[in-house]
Amino acid sequence: MSRWLLALGLAFLWLPILLLGAYAFSADRIPFQWGGFSLRWFAALAGNERVIEASLLSLRVAAGAASLAVLLGGLTGWVLARWGRFRGRALFGIMAGAPLVLPEVVTGLSLLLLFVVIQGAAEAWAGWRLDRGAGTIVLAHATLGLAYVAVLVQARLARLDPRLQDAAADLGAGPGTVFRTVTLPQILPTLAVGWLLAFTLSLDDVVVASFVSGPAGTTLPILIFSSLRMGLTPEVNALGVVILGASMLTAGVLACFIRRKPPPLG
Structure with a gap:
């Protein structure tokens, strides 16, 4: 029973993504209608300057915000985690x-x-005239x-053994050396x-960015959301496949780097 529930859960999560990837290779102009195998929408995506500019802006904003x-x-x-009790700690x-x-x-x-x-x-x-744009999106994200x-760092610091820092201080290390x-x-x-979590949240956000962005701050989610009024094309499906492939490649590289064994000494 548990295996069936697991299979249903995985299908619920991955079936929409797989359908999106499949229709990215359709020759039909309707995003969710099969018209034969074709790579025309990947070629159209590569020549779409608005999508490329919005994607690069989203990456820069996400990196800066993260x-x-x-x-x-x-x-x-x-x-x-480390300053103990002080006035205004609860409010902070x-x-x-x-x-x-x-x-x-x-x-x-x-x-x-x-x-x-x-x-x-x-x-x-x-x-000074401070217009809203990429800078305000970075600050918002x-x-x-x-x-x-802050939650992750606080939880991690709470689990650290303070005796390690005390031992380093007893050996003559200053506060900066102990921290470093x-x-x-x-x-x-x-x-x-x-950093990765903040990067992903920034790259995915459309609600907050739509409030604080300006004419020069059109990120990729905002561009896709605004295109809903005129109707989507399979270019969006192709873009989803590219993002999914880049994410899986990055995850695979990180997994190989983490699992790599250190070289033997000597």
Whole structure:
């Protein structure tokens, strides 16, 4: 019985993806109608400059947002795990974890209002015009990602043995040396996982980005969502196959790197 339930669960998850991949090779213009095997939509995707520009922008935004989320989220998790009790700790923890429970519509609207206020203050006080675009999307996605990174780092630091750091300090290592040689190597895999998680969240987001983006901030999810009004073409299916292939290739390379045995000493 359990095997049948597992098979049904896997089919429910993978059947839509497999259908999308199959129809990407259809010659028919209707996305979900088979018209014979063809690679025309992959060729059309390669010549679609709007999709390529939006994809590159999404990758740059996701990389920047993930890096900023790891920096801020790592510091947040460190404060919550190692600074003990301090005034305002409960409020700080609630604010840091708020993006985990707030609807994305509320988060996107709140960030939009914040950027509008900042833009108005910059124009009034300094004469600067700060338009919404890729920069505001990076900040918004970093706000979402840092909450996840903070939770991961806090949980990891709570499981570390503090005696290792005490031993390094007893041997004469300063706080910076202790962090660099003892703490950082132990939380580095957690930071890598947090970076990948924040990268994926940013690459997939359309709700928050639609609030804080401008004319120069059309990411790939926004472009695909806006194309629903005019009707999708099998180019979207081809794009899904490319993204799926890149994801599986990356996962395979990471798996081989993790399983690789270290060379023998001597």
